Amino acid sequence: MSSGDPRGASHDDAMRAPGDPVGPGSATWGQASIVLMRGAVLALAVALVAGAIGVLYYIPGVPDRLREAGFAFKTLRPVHTSFVMAWIFLGGVAVVHRYFEDHSELIDAGGRARLRAQVWLWVLAGVGSLVTIAMGITSGREYLGFHPVFSIPMLAGWLLFAFTFFKMTGRGFLDRPVYVTMWGVGVLFFVYTFVEQHAWLLPEVFAHPLTDIRLQWKATGTLIGSFNLFVYGSLIYVGERLSGDTRYAHSRLAYALFAVGVLNSFTNYGHHTYHLPQSHTVKWISFVVSMTEIVILTRVVWDIAASVGRRAGAGFACTRCLLTATKWWTAAMLGSAIVLSIPPLNTIVHGTHVVTGHAMGTEIGIDTMALLAALTWLLESRRTRSADSQTTRRDIVTRRWIIAMNIAAAALVTWLHVSGTVVGVTRYIGTTPPEWFGSLSVAMFVTAGLCTGGAMLALLLRWSPELFAPARALTRP
Numbered sequence: 488m489s490s491g492d493p494r495g496a497s498h499d500d501a502m503r504a505p506g507d508p509v510g511p512g513s514a515t516w517g518q519a520s521i522v523l524m525r526g527a528v529l530a531l532a533v534a535l536v537a538g539a540i541g542v543l544y545y546i547p548g549v550p551d552r553l554r555e556a557g558f559a560f561k562t563l564r565p566v567h568t569s570f571v572m573a574w575i576f577l578g579g580v581a582v583v584h585r586y587f588e589d590h591s592e593l594i595d596a597g598g599r600a601r602l603r604a605q606v607w608l609w610v611l612a613g614v615g616s617l618v619t620i621a622m623g624i625t626s627g628r629e630y631l632g633f634h635p636v637f638s639i640p641m642l643a644g645w646l647l648f649a650f651t652f653f654k655m656t657g658r659g660f661l662d663r664p665v666y667v668t669m670w671g672v673g674v675l676f677f678v679y680t681f682v683e684q685h686a687w688l689l690p691e692v693f694a695h696p697l698t699d700i701r702l703q704w705k706a707t708g709t710l711i712g713s714f715n716l717f718v719y720g721s722l723i724y725v726g727e728r729l730s731g732d733t734r735y736a737h738s739r740l741a742y743a744l745f746a747v748g749v750l751n752s753f754t755n756y757g758h759h760t761y762h763l764p765q766s767h768t769v770k771w772i773s774f775v776v777s778m779t780e781i782v783i784l785t786r787v788v789w790d791i792a793a794s795v796g797r798r799a800g801a802g803f804a805c806t807r808c809l810l811t812a813t814k815w816w817t818a819a820m821l822g823s824a825i826v827l828s829i830p831p832l833n834t835i836v837h838g839t840h841v842v843t844g845h846a847m848g849t850e851i852g853i854d855t856m857a858l859l860a861a862l863t864w865l866l867e868s869r870r871t872r873s874a875d876s877q878t879t880r881r882d883i884v885t886r887r888w889i890i891a892m893n894i895a896a897a898a899l900v901t902w903l904h905v906s907g908t909v910v911g912v913t914r915y916i917g918t919t920p921p922e923w924f925g926s927l928s929v930a931m932f933v934t935a936g937l938c939t940g941g942a943m944l945a946l947l948l949r950w951s952p953e954l955f956a957p958a959r960a961l962t963r964p
């Protein structure tokens with residue numbers, strides 16, 4: 488292990504030790520992580536554009552014009568939520584492929600063929616979903632709003648990825664760090680829950696709305712649990728590579744996060760379905776488990792940010808800034824999760840923008856900040872020494888954009904919680920919010936939303952020259 492390498496050295500069987508010549512094959516793993524991260528960033532850009540147009544629907548008088556222009560809210564929302572999910576999954580899978588590059592032998596012909604098929608199947612599913620949703624062909628389902636025919640290439644691509652994953656990590660799987668375990672369980676969860684998500688295609692399920700909703704939210708909870716495991720694993724891996732501290736990925740706390748994350752994947756549906764008839768025990772179990780998860784996560788993110796902070800030295804300014812943002816967001820969303828999960832309070836805020844604020848807040852603040860940290864680490868770790876000095880100046884400006892994005896996103900999420908609470912409480916006491924509050928709410932949601940979307944798109948544009956640079960420029964120094 489060469490501790491001088493700022494990119495951190497591998498610690499387990501290290502098929503290819505740091506500094507070993509990069510064979511043409513291994514470059515493929517490296518390029519795979521970049522190609523997948525490009526797909527992730529494109530999915531995020533699509534989601535942001537759909538979100539930005541969608542938020543305009545809140546401005547009185549605008550919806551008719553948007554509809555005339557062919558932008559129906561019923562197509563914008565599924566594009567937004569489905570492509571946000573694609574961003575989070577693809578971002579996590581990109582980090583897994585970087586792990587392959589850092590820890591595995593050269594890719595064989597079978598691996599290369601699987602990779603190519605996996606990427607093309609997902610391109611087909613992504614483009615197909617976008618085009619058909621834009622034509623108004625949707626499943627009407629929350630989060631998986633595309634036509635189920637595209638679930639076939641999505642799942643087929645995932646099964647190829649699953650095969651590659653376990654082929655690469657199967658030997659000594661149980662001795663590998665927690666992030667490999669998290670990714671492994673995330674891979675399997677996705678298969679199980681993605682299939683379960685399509686139970687509505689069965690006539691006997693579709694005919695019983697209560698069963699259908701229960702199944703849908705149970706499956707959505709596990710699907711979110713699956714991508715959380717990818718994000719947690721990526722966070723711990725990037726933290727390890729930046730800090731050089733390999734002990735954390737074997738620590739009890741990291742495994743506690745893994746264990747409660749898995750448990751929560753099966754119980755968190757409870758607090759998505761408080762409005763359905765079910766025993767109070769289920770509600771309180773999902774409350775306690777969800778709270779335990781976010782408490783442990785807060786501790787883990789703080790530990791990682793601290794260990795990265797301890798590793799002094801230059802570089803990775805944007806990654807450190809994004810890890811710090813993830814730290815503060817996790818703590819903030821802990822508060823939101825507690826409010827939302829206490830059954831009586833949930834009754835008041837259910838169906839209001841508190842739920843939208845919570846969903847967007849966790850996915851922007853925790854998942855997106857953590858994956859943007861992985862993106863900036865992936866890019867900076869590929870820079871040649873000579874590039875370092877010039878880009879540092881550029882990074883200082885980028886860091887300011889990251890701070891601006893977080894301020895706008897914090898305003899957006901805070902406002903959604905405030906406006907949702909006012910609507911929920913006034914609804915509960917049988918009245919409506921004052922008119923001025925309605926106009927203020929629109930102004931705040933639209934302004935904070937467009938500032939968040941604008942800053943995030945500006946950042947993606949700033950990282951694009953490096954991310955979309957031709958392959959040879961991406962080979963590690």
Ligand code: HEM
Pocket residue numbers: 535538539540541542564567568571842843846847850851855935936937939940941
């Ligand atoms: C990475 C950034 C973002 C993520 C991860 C994200 C995620 C989400 C999620 C999960 C939902 C569904 C919430 C629910 O269940 O009710 C949602 C809804 C929505 N988001 Fe975002 N969002 C992001 C950025 C934005 C931005 C920048 C805007 C505005 C410019 C925006 C506008 C909307 C709108 C209008 C809705 C629908 C609200 C409704 O149903 O009334 N989102 N977003």
